[in-house]
Amino acid sequence: MSSSVETPEEDVSVPGRITIRDVAKAAGVSIATASKALNDRGRMTPETRARIQTAARDLGFTPNAVARALVSQRSFTIGLLTNDTYGRFTLPVAAGLSAALIDRGVSVFLCAFQDDPEAARVNLRAMQDKCVDGLIIAGKRIDRGLPIELPRLSMPVVHVYSLCGDDDIGFMPDDRAGAALAVQHLIGLGRRRIAHVTGPLAFAAVAQRTEGWADALKAHGLAPFGAPLNGTWSEGFGYSVGQAWAALPPSERPDGVFCGNDQIARGVIDALTLAGLNVPRDISVVGFDNWSVFAEATRPPLTTIDMNLQEMGRQAGLVLLDMVEGLPVERGLRRLPCRLVTRQSCGVPPPA
């Protein structure tokens, strides 16, 4: 045991760096005992373990990853493979993941690739060659998988914001309940003629958010204000809808709108405002995403639904670590709740 710890330490050590040898010496124990104490393994009195851990802390000892890997059979790195080169969804997930894992000494290596199976293969092979302890597969929409073949992987895998099988472990936002939150907020503010403007029908997220809109209306005995309007995920689409509404008499316009993303919401608001209408007085608007660079810059700032992607990354990381450590983990998809972020585009909520 002691030699398997010492050798790699020496191989990769930097002159002057504190090694486990120094910790063992300071605590008056063998290197093997020091190693066990620092890895929470082996049998010793709590006092001994505490003494060794204190010595390590006082010396500023940080266990070398190669040495720790030899002791624990772990590399203390997690791979994050994604085809979301734009980073809109993956970066918050990665931030949550890193924040959760860095305190455990685990680094996250992100590989982003265009939707090209060959690039996917090269990157996956690199992750395998580097013996990452586990893999997060993160996408850019909930109804598509990545162009990667995973069946031969021996390491644990967790899917985030991408399609996965029934036997996989995955995390997604609860889009349907999130959409219902948005519509309940509009209803709570007294809105009754609530329209829905959203992205292309081909997206599962669109279907789920539309269901949430219908759920909330039904629960309050309200009829949908017209059919959902489907277009592109763009400001331009929202703008054209806003212009059309502005040209109608007030009795034919909605008094509240739930938009499928923040860009559509911004387009709607800009068109209404430019036509002389007031948001939220004439029409209340809710978005979806809480993409802050948009939501905060919209005039007025946008009330919207946040998918809690950072929290999703955090939970995915902790589940993956459990799997790496051999703990039992339930299979299947976890749908995490969204939350409403209130700004000024809906008006003042009624007193609770």
Place this chain on the structure above:
Amino acid sequence: MSSSVETPEEDVSVPGRITIRDVAKAAGVSIATASKALNDRGRMTPETRARIQTAARDLGFTPNAVARALVSQRSFTIGLLTNDTYGRFTLPVAAGLSAALIDRGVSVFLCAFQDDPEAARVNLRAMQDKCVDGLIIAGKRIDRGLPIELPRLSMPVVHVYSLCGDDDIGFMPDDRAGAALAVQHLIGLGRRRIAHVTGPLAFAAVAQRTEGWADALKAHGLAPFGAPLNGTWSEGFGYSVGQAWAALPPSERPDGVFCGNDQIARGVIDALTLAGLNVPRDISVVGFDNWSVFAEATRPPLTTIDMNLQEMGRQAGLVLLDMVEGLPVERGLRRLPCRLVTRQSCGVPPPA
């Protein structure tokens, strides 16, 4: 030689995978000869080398990275360390880097961390432990370094969009010349009263872009239209400037504006438009960044300066590979040219 190639192949091989053993058999040579041919090493006739390479291609053989690393002493991975967790600058750099390296079988591992020296240290250590061949250090502003101590690193390092020393190798956009491009475009369209609205004075990029504005005006014998207006990098700041201008008589307003980023430009345009002015007829507006999600959604779509961050990533990757391969590389900072992206916020350029 043959055993150093075979052993790791077998250790990490997946059932059914094509190995160098299969290539050697198909080409009728020893494993050692096949290895040399595929690594462009050793002495053999060009015909033999070609025969082996053809056999490898026909079989779909992709050399295992561990085996290649043992032969070539390389791990075929590059680390990208960044404190740009938002990804605004780093993702385009990473995309260019990955695109350039993937064809050479090199993967890019990105580690993003908040501005926390402890997280930086853990991530850098992880990169070292994984024996990445080289490191790209990428930041989020050109006048700050990352909170990382690098002197002890034995691997080559290239800095991108972050402060580096005279002895380092770095890449930055030529902000000053890029700004001058923007102003020359306005002048070419007949604008003569050209204002500058930009970010906080504490940013070096602000100073350089302001110099470029002054350079171009001077080269055409024009006076600056007022002092540069410094504020936050936000739509809100641009909006307040646009509102103030809209309240002035036309003779006291600029007829062209160069903005320090796209968000400021959008704020200016929105305020002018809402006040009944027309962009570009009354005032032409140029941004900086070509953040397409903003620039394309602005009404009218924004003419802006692109820093060519993808190209910067590509060049940084190729220089880093040269260093990994031991080729001589000139020290110092490379400033890469920016380019003008013409949309509709300045009007139609005059015929060439």
